[in-house]
Amino acid sequence: MxxxxxxxxxxxxxxxxxxxxxxxxxxxxxxxxxxxDMLHGKVLRSKYPSAKILSIDTTKAKRLKGVQAVLTAKDVPRNESVTRFGQTHTVGGGFEGLYRVLADNKVHFLGEAVALVAADTEEIALKALDLIKVEYEPIPGVFDPIEAMNPNAPQVQEGRSNIITHYEVVRGDVEKGFSEADVVVENTYRVQFVDxxxxxxxxxxxxxxxxGVITIRVSTQVIEHFRGIADVLNLPHNRVRVIGxxxxxxxxxxxxITVEAFLALLTYKTGRPVKLTYTREESILSHSKRHPYVMEYKTGAKKDGRLIALKARLVSDAGAYVYLSPWVLLYSMVDAPGPYRIPHVRVDGYTVLTNNTFTSANRGFGAPQVCFAYESQMDELARRLQMDPAEIRKINYLEKGEALATGQVLNHLVALKETTDQVLQVLGEKPLSKGKIRIGRGIASGMTSYGRMIFLHDTSRSHVSIEMDGSVxxxxxxxxxxxxxxxSLCQIASEVLGVPLDHIKIYIADTALTPFAGTTTATRQLYMSGNATLIAAQEVRKTLIQKAARMMDLDPERLNLVDREVVDQGGSGKNLPLTEVIKACASDGLPLYHVALFKAPFRTLTQFERIEGDVFPDFTFGTHGVVVAVDEETGKVQVLKIVSCFDVGRAINRLSxxxxxxxGAIYGMGYxxxxxxxxxxxxxxxxxxxxxxxxxxxxxxxxxxxxIESGDGVGPFGSKGVGEPSVCSVAPAIANAIYDAVGIRINELPLTPERILKALRKEENDENPLSRHR
Amino acid sequence: MKKQIALTVNGVKRELLVNPQDLLLNVLREQLGLTGAKYGCGIGECGSCTVLLDGEPILSCMTLAVAVNGSEVTTIEGLLGSDGSLHPIQESFLEHGAVQCGFCTPGMILMAKNLLDKNPHPSEEEIREHIRGNLCRCTGYTQIVQAIKEVSLTRKA
Structure with missing residues (x-):
């Protein structure tokens, strides 16, 4: 093959x-x-973003007929623990965050869980919530990350600074770089909380x-939280099972973790099955959000468009708990200069606690925020230099073999020239504006990693077996x-073993029965578990081919597995049904299964402040082009067209x-x-x-x-991940198109009609007629 | 006090005892085990709970079961052919990759059925207008609109 x-x-x-x-x-x-006999769980949530809890009285709630459990922090065997977010490796350096199941002395954000109820019906559980008396004393909070950095700001979490992390990326001498620049563009960008x-x-x-195993059947991206949940209950890890x-x-x-720990506690205390489903309002109030960022960017270029220096300062709002904020910031740090060759770079990043809803992973994981900034900067530079936005990008795109500002060398194709050209070609001629409806076109390119940071020592396992009838x-x-x-994993096994897709059955996401494959996050599953499944299927194939070669008295190199037959490709015309080979293997006691372990490249991080060297296994690169219509009277933007082009390495399933x-394009458009x-x-x-x-x-x-299918990814068959990268550069492409349409640049998302109208009116009132560029 | 109601659900007559405040969504899911209709928001903003009532789409999360006594209800489970075959709309959704996480899919397919029953050859604009109340976070709608359009094209007038 x-x-x-x-x-x-x-x-x-x-x-x-x-x-x-x-x-x-x-x-x-x-x-x-x-x-x-299932009970219904409900969560009592904080009514204040910042308050002391003076007392909690659950007496009345417990007395209500049909109530089986009312739990507060004191009922949780281990209410506070350090979470590794489903990883097994401890990184250190502030990478692991506090996980607190229920608020005890203080609430830190609106909607923080305070108490749990399990009752015979949902209605009774809701009534019980009303009967729990919590006495709060509101205390001053801090709601802006910049203010929260002030040492005198209210402390969000006891005993620690609001500044969770500071990272820096340094290459060359950024001040020297700016002194050599012919043009410098400086802007501050702001992006919002996203659900x-x-x-x-x-x-x-x-x-x-x-x-006696606590079993939790749950909607989750990470079944391997079972370890953290067992820690909450002070149980051995093998006494908690999560089925995804x-x-x-x-x-x-x-x-x-969302409902898992609450469910585990309620079932542990009552001995009965418990269901817990959040209401939509509860979901929006209480689960993580995408990080808002304030991003100060200064970018310098030579007259011919070559970038010479980039300086950025990123501040992200972590909300009230650390969760994945340091990780997200680290992604932003690596991506902050964009996919460009820049000799002098300095990026400083901070993630800061506030009394807002906590922030954590959201499709793109720190990449879309900085992409909005660096791609807006690129268009501004193009305008200042009177260059075509695509041309200035093409001059500066990194190429295979070149290094990011962190020093990580890009060992795989960077197809951005190709993605840009293809997008421009399909975008076509700009339609004409009509009256107050102004048409604009914009492009933006982006880079997004796939696979987890390599110092997490990421692994995945997959078990592939073939049954006596040839089913897999x-x-x-x-x-x-x-x-x-x-x-996608079924397709990989089908390809390798020559067995049709409908003869393949997959069992997924069960910590008791399926080998650990890690998280479905970081656009890593095709890369990690795709490779693990590929290796496992190849091992089974090897056993089958070698046995068949002996049975057919042929060189194994000549044999292939096609449509449930062993086929001689050497022209002898000899074929052997796969089931005969399987039977022969079984008689010989040969393994008709393989469990493969795929390891991502590993590196241990020793220095946590300055980010240097390799951080990710690889990146996915792509370009978005959009056409927008902006109504000058209402400020409303209609996106008429989005063209997306990505080097996906290899499409395993074109539909998917x-x-x-x-x-991803529409997710980015909403953003x-x-x-x-x-x-x-x-x-x-x-x-x-x-x-x-x-x-x-x-x-x-x-x-x-x-x-584009370069075949140069690190996934199976040269594939790359695309789930998160697909969002990255949509927002700046739209911002750039709005500029093209009406000559205004708004550095704050979302690009609402109000913001656009305000900017348009400001332009109209401006005395300088040259300030508005078309 | 529980009330007795009669519903024809996916062609089968059902006699049910319900509380006056019970929502149709919960009656379908909990009493009849028809979990195809989903709770997505509970206040009629997402369309995941869509079922057909006498052929017309309704939001079952905002409909009292007692209020629809005597009606005919079609859920996604009712589209399955007796021989296990797919409805042409379901088939088209599969072929166009219009199903990702699948949570909005039952509502979307029922909306599509309602549209095509009334208007066998809708324009793309009419399709988009018809499903505007049904949110989908995964697909970006394109494949869903294409899937519905394809059914209308391959159908004989």
Whole structure:
């Protein structure tokens, strides 16, 4: 195997096995599952963003008929622990965060969990919440990360500075660089809180099985939180089992623990099965958000467009708990200069605690924020130098073999010239503006890593076996969050073993029964578990081919597995049914299974302040081009077209890849134009979908998706990850298109009609007619 | 006081005892085990709970079960052919990759059925208008609109 053109299954647009059940409405999502004698759980949440808890009285709630448990912090065996976010390796240097199950002396953000209830019905549980008396004393909080950096600001978490982390990336001498620059552009960019807004709210059911194991069937991106949950209960890790369901959307919001610890506690205390599903309002109030950033950028270039220096200062709002904020910031640090060759760079980054909703992973993980800044800067430089925005980028794009500012050498193709050219070609001629409706075009490029940071020592395992009738079983602890994570693995096994897809069955996401495959985060599953499954399938194939070679008396090199037959490609015309070979292997006691361990490249981080050297296994590069119509009277922006082009390495399933890129484009469009979780003094003003505005079918632009298949990724068959990269450069492309349409640049997301109108009016009132550029 | 109601659900007559405040969504999911309709927001903003009531789409999370006594209810489970075959709309959703996480899919497919029953050859604009109340976070809608369009194109007038 296998030249590119020989693929039978890889690269084909194949409907996914999980999609069949989903289209029938038969998939059992977390909330669709029930057990006899099951209780209903509810969470009492903080009404204040910053307050002391003076007392909690649960007497009345406990007395209510049908209430089986009311729990507060004092009932939790281990209420505080250090979470490794599903990893097994401890990095150190502030990378592991505090996980507190229930607030005890203080609440730190609106919606923080204070007490838990389990009752016979949901109605009784809700009544019990009303009967719990919590006496609060509101205390001053801090809601702006810049203010929170002031040593005199209210301390968000006891006994620690509000500044969680400072990182720096340094290359060359940035001041010397600016002294050599012919043009310097300086701007401050601000981006907002974003909700993941998966359609499925957080949910799960827990019970104690016949072996006394706490079993939690839950919608999660990380089944390996079972260790942290066992720690909460002070139980051995093998006494907690997490089964991951097909997830109704994750986007990073189900990467941290959601309902699991609450469920485990309630079932542990009552001995009965418990279901807990968040309401939508509760979901928006209480789960993580995408980090808002304040980003000061200064970029310098020579007359001919060559970049010479970039200086950036990033401050991200971590909200009230650390969670993944240092990780997200580190991604931003590496990506902050963009995919460009810049001799002199200095980036400083801070992530800071506030009394806002905590922030953590959200599709893109720190990459989209800085992309908005660096790609807005590139267009500003182009304007100042009177260059074409695509040309100035092409002069500066990094190429294979060159290094990022951190020193990490890009060992794989950087196809940005190609993605830019293809986007421009498909974008076509700009339509003409009509009256007050101004048309503009913009592009932006981006880089996003796939695979976890290499000092996390990431691994994945997959077990592939072939049955006596030639059907194949895959067992791997992969969580499927809707991106086709499981079905891609079936395609890989199908390709390697020459067995049709409908003869392959996959079992996923069970900490008791499937080998650990790590998290479905960081665009890592195809890369990590795809490689593990590839290796496992290849090992089984090797056993089969070697046995067949002896049976057929032929050189194994000549044999291939095709459509459940061993085929001689050497022209003898000899074929052997696969089942005969399997039977022979079984008689010989040969293993008809293999469990493979795939290890990402490892490196231990010793220096936590200055980020140097390799951080990621590889990056995915791509370009977005958009056409917008801006109504000068209302400020409303309509996106008419988005063209996305990515080097995906190799498309394993064309339908899934295009689906990721199209969905990512609209996810990015929402980020650019309408989505914002608005917090005022820590109070969430947008706790529903009539306030938090997602794109609908009416906002849908014409979408064009172009794939480059360089085969130069580190995933199976040279593939790259695309789930998160697909979002990265949409927002700056839209901002750049708005500039092209009406000559104004807004450095703050979302680009609402109010902000655009305000900027347009400011321009009109400006006396200098040259200030407005068309 | 529980009330007795009669519903025809996916062609089968059901007699049910419900509380006056019980929502149709919960009755379908908890009493009848039809979990195809989903709770997504509980206040009619996402469309995940969509079912057809006498052929017309309703938000079952905002509908009292007692209020629809005597009606005919179609859920996604009702589209399955007796031989296990897919409805052409379901088939088209699969072929176009219009299903990712699948949580909005039952609502989307029922909306598509309702549209195509009334208007066998809708324009793209009409399709987008029809599903505007049904949110999808994964696909960006394109494949869903294409899937519905494809059914209308391949259908004979």
């Amino acid at each position: 296998n030249g590119k053109d020989d693929f039978k299954i890889i690269g084909k647009p194949i409907p996914r096995h999980d999609a069949w059940e989903k289209a029938f409405g038969l998939t059992t999502y977390a909330a669709d599952f029930s057990l006899p 993941h807004a998966y359609m499925e709210p957080e949910s799960g059911v827990a019970w104690i099985d016949e072996n 369901t097909y997830v109704g959307g994750g986007f990073g919001g189900k990467e941290d 079983t895959i067992r791997t602890g992969v969580q499927d969050i809707g991106g086709g994570q499981a079905s 890849v295009e689906g990721q890129i199209e969905g 650019a134009l309408t989505e914002e979780v608005i917090l005022k003094e820590g109070i969430t003003l947008t706790p529903s979908f009539s306030e938090y505005l997602l794109p609908t079918s009416m906002d849908l632009p014409e979408l064009e998706t172009l794939l």
